[in-house]
Amino acid sequence: KAKENGKSQMEMYTSDVDSQTTKRFLLENRMRKALDNKELILNYQTIVDMKTNEVTGVEALIRWNSPEQGLISPLDFIPIAEETGLIIPIGTWVLKEACLQNKKWIDKGFKPVPISVNISPKQLEQEGFVQTVTTILEETDLSPSFLCLEITESMAIKNVKNSINILRELGKSGVQIAIDDFGTGYSSLAMLKHLPITNIKIDKSFVRDMDDDMDNAAIVRAIISMANSLELTVTAEGVEKAAQRDILKEENCTYAQGFYFSRPIVAEKTEHYLLRS
Ligand code: C2E
Ligand code: MG
Ligand code: MG
Ligand code: MG
Numbered sequence: 001k002a003k004e005n006g007k008s009q010m011e012m013y014t015s016d017v018d019s020q021t022t023k024r025f026l027l028e029n030r031m032r033k034a035l036d037n038k039e040l041i042l043n044y045q046t047i048v049d050m051k052t053n054e055v056t057g058v059e060a061l062i063r064w065n066s067p068e069q070g071l072i073s074p075l076d077f078i079p080i081a082e083e084t085g086l087i088i089p090i091g092t093w094v095l096k097e098a099c100l101q102n103k104k105w106i107d108k109g110f111k112p113v114p115i116s117v118n119i120s121p122k123q124l125e126q127e128g129f130v131q132t133v134t135t136i137l138e139e140t141d142l143s144p145s146f147l148c149l150e151i152t153e154s155m156a157i158k159n160v161k162n163s164i165n166i167l168r169e170l171g172k173s174g175v176q177i178a179i180d181d182f183g184t185g186y187s188s189l190a191m192l193k194h195l196p197i198t199n200i201k202i203d204k205s206f207v208r209d210m211d212d213d214m215d216n217a218a219i220v221r222a223i224i225s226m227a228n229s230l231e232l233t234v235t236a237e238g239v240e241k242a243a244q245r246d247i248l249k250e251e252n253c254t255y256a257q258g259f260y261f262s263r264p265i266v267a268e269k270t271e272h273y274l275l276r277s
Contacts, residue, residue, distance in 0.1 A: 024080065027077070027080060028080065028084050028086065030066060030068065030069075031064075031077060031080065031081060031084075031086055031090075032086065034064055034066065035086075035089060035090060035093060039064060039065050039066055039067070040062060040063070040064055040065075040090065040093065041062075041063050041065060041266070042060045042061065042062060042063070042094065042097055042098060042101070042267070043060075043061045043062075043063055043264035043265055043266060044058045044059065044060055044061070044101075044115075044264060044265060044266075044267060044270040045058065045059045045061060045257060045262060045263065045264040045265070046058055046257070046261055046262045046270070046273045046274075047059060047113075047116070047235060047255050047256070047257045048255060048256050048257065048261045049254070049255060050245075050248060050249045050252075050253055050254060050255060050256055051249075054111075054275060055111075055113060055273050055274060055275060056113055056255060057113050057114050057115070057116055057148065057255070058102070058113060058114075058115050058116065058270060058274075059115075059116040059117075059118075059150070059257065059264075060094060060097070060098040060101075060115060060116065060117050060118075061074065061118070061264045062074050062078070062090070062094055062118075064077055078120065081120075082120055082121075082122050085122070087120045087122045087123060088122065088123065088126055091119065091120060091122075091123040092123075092132060092136075094117060094118075095117055095132070095133065095136050096136050096139070096140065098115045098117045098147075099115065099136050099137060099140040099142045099147060100140050101115070101267055102114075102115040102140075102142055102146055102147070103140050103141055103142045105271070105274060106142075106146070108271075109276055109277060110271070110274040110275065110276060110277060111274065111275040111276065111277035112143075112146055112277065113146070113274075114145065114146045114147060114148040114176055115146060115147060115148065116148040116149075116150050116178065117147065117148070117149055117150065118150045118152075118180065119149045119150060119151055121152075121159075124151065124163055124166055124167075125159060125162070125163075129166060130166060130169045130170055130173075133147075133149075133170060133173075133175065134173065137173075137175075143174070144173050144174030144175045145174050145175075145176065147175050147176065148175070148176035148177065148178055148198075148199070149170065149175060149176070149177050149178070150178045150179075150180040150201065151163075151167070151177060151178070151179060151180060151197075152179075152180045152181050152184075152185065153179050153180065153181055153182050153183070153184060153185030160191075164194060164195060164196070167195060167196050167197070168196045170196075171196035171197075171198075172196075176198045176199065177195075177196060177197045177198055177199075178197060178198065178199035178200065178201055178235070179192070179195070179197050179199070179200050179201065180201050181201065181203040181237075182200045182201055182202055182203055182223060183202060183203045183205075183206055183219060183223060184203045184205065192226075192230060192232075193230070197232060198232060198233065199232060199233045199234065199235060199254075199255075200223065200227045200232055200233075200234045200235070201234075201235045201236075201237050201257075202220055202223050202224075202234065202235065202236045202237060202253075203237060203238075204237040204238025204258070205238075206219045206220050206223075207220060207236045207237060207238045207239060207244060207248075207258070208238055208240070210244055210247060211241060211243040211244050211247060217247065220236065220247075220248070220251070220253075221251050224248075224251045224252060224253050225251075227254075228252060233254040233255060234253055234254050234255070235253075235254065235255040235256065235257055236248050236253050236255070236256045236257070236258070237257050237258065238257075238258045238259075239256045239257065239258030239259075239260045239261065240258050240259045240260050241260060242260065244258075244260070245260060
């Protein structure tokens with residue numbers, strides 16, 4: 001009897017932790033199956049040239065369509081995928097799927113544009129990442145210049161030396177590299193010089209209020225002018241209004257992306273936005 005009591009007390013004590021762990025465990029198991037069951041899909045969002053208004057790129061964004069939980073945002077499952085290591089097979093799948101899709105579009109006669117793929121730090125640090133990318137490009141027969149890897153600022157400076165070397169190797173192979181969410185991390189501006197990047201993406205938190213928040217507008221202006229001086233192209237994320245687009249255009253921002261131009265949508269719908277070459 002005493003033993004039973006002891007046990008139930010123990011259970012009470014750990015029940016919170018247990019349910020958390022169970023939730024995680026369930027989610028992890030579902031995620032594992034999600035890949036096999038084709039519950040993961042890619043949406044695509046266009047990137048627009050500010051001067052010509054033409055689509056100059058497309059970003060692949062993952063979605064999880066879970067039969068148990070419905071549509072799950074990457075913000076909710078990518079962190080768990082990173083913790084559990086599942087980001088490696090998921091990330092490889094995303095890369096392959098995005099390259100396949102881009103090759104299909106090019107073969108269908110659309111104007112070739114790079115496809116942007118978000119890369120998690122775990123992937124970059126994974127041994128053989130350069131080989132993974134190279135193999136996928138070979139298998140899908142996509143030219144490296146039509147792939148752009150998006151690395152978030154905070155991760156690009158973690159493990160600096162190693163990351164720079166990997167990015168350099170990829171850059172040499174012709175793959176484009178963009179710094180995502182720029183302004184939210186803490187990389188020094190001097191660092192940018194040493195990173196083999198071609199594009200900077202201004203985080204949407206600065207773009208969001210730039211039409212009525214002077215500070216955000218100033219930050220956006222500063223990033224654009226810095227990028228221009230470094231001869232890097234610059235993309236504003238999260239453009240939702242004409243007013244934002246107008247300011248960005250005036251400030252010589254190279255590209256823009258956001259709901260104002262197009263939401264992330266499935267591949268077939270994206271074709272309406274792509275230009276015939
Ligand atoms: P991100 O790479 O910065 O992607 C841009 C996010 O902003 C996307 O959110 C997109 O839907 C959203 N967005 C685009 N335009 C607008 C706008 O005008 N207004 C607002 N409010 N939001 C806009 P999403 O698709 O939920 O993705 C969130 C983040 O999840 C991404 O941020 C990226 O860091 C990560 N992610 C998405 N797909 C992948 C993937 O395949 N692999 C990895 N490792 N991370 C991914
Ligand atoms: Mg991105
Ligand atoms: Mg990102
Ligand atoms: Mg971003």
